[in-house]
Amino acid sequence: MIEYSRRMLAVLMLAVAPLAAAAQDACPDRSSYAPARGIIADLGRIVAPSGVQEDYAAQIGGIAQWVNVRGQDRDNPLLLFVHGGPASPLIPTLWQFQRPLEEYFTVVN
Structure with a gap:
């Protein structure tokens, strides 16, 4: 066999x-x-003088989490998006659907 x-x-x-x-x-x-x-990189770029576009790892609850911060004005109110996970690979494409929100909020994913 x-x-x-x-x-x-x-x-x-x-x-x-x-x-x-x-x-x-x-x-x-x-x-x-x-x-x-x-x-695609050019389309997703924040070019406003007071804008913010950052990606970094932060320790949250003792676990490294990737954080993405985007917005047209650093002084706008903060909008925190917490996905339902696990491992939501949305960060590379967030600019496609959250761009209108970035006018009024600093969006953190």
Whole structure:
């Protein structure tokens, strides 16, 4: 039974190998994404003179938490967004939907 399983695994690996190679060849080079990443970075940038745009790790309850602070004016009231977690990977895309809030609040995630 073990020998049969090994043979089946070998056949499966031989069958999948060409598919994996073809999929890798079909993927564009990562460096081709650089211009698009630059455009997205510019779209998300806070350029107001009194604005704030910071990302940092802070110890909260003894655990390192990533904090993102964004807003058009540091003197605006603070709006704290606490996600339902765990591991909400929203920080890279927050600027897309919270931009209007950043006019009136300093948003902390």
